[in-house]
Amino acid sequence: MTEPLHWFTSSHSDNGGDCVEVADAQDHVLVRDSKNPHGxxxxxxxxAFAAFVSSVKAGELR
Incomplete structure (x- = not known):
């Protein structure tokens, strides 16, 4: 049986409603709009997602 996904937002989220949620799905990271969880x-x-997050934290992306 497959366990349900655990979706979460960043700890840096201000809860203003414009967030993405992520879930760990073995060797992939899933991303969805927090305002549309069934979308x-x-x-x-x-x-690839870890490299993206690292680039954001390093200020390499604008």
């Missing part, structure tokens, strides 16, 4: 979900390889 589309994007999936990214975990390594």
């Amino acid at each position: 589309p979900v994007l999936g990214f390889p975990a390594a």
Whole structure:
């Protein structure tokens, strides 16, 4: 049996309603709009998502 996904928002989220939620799905990270939890979900390889987050934290993306 597959366990249900645990969706969460960033600890830096201000809860203003314009957030994305992420869930760990083995070797992928799933992303969805927090305002539309039954809407589309994007999936990214975990390594690619980690590189994206690292770039954001380093200020490399605008």
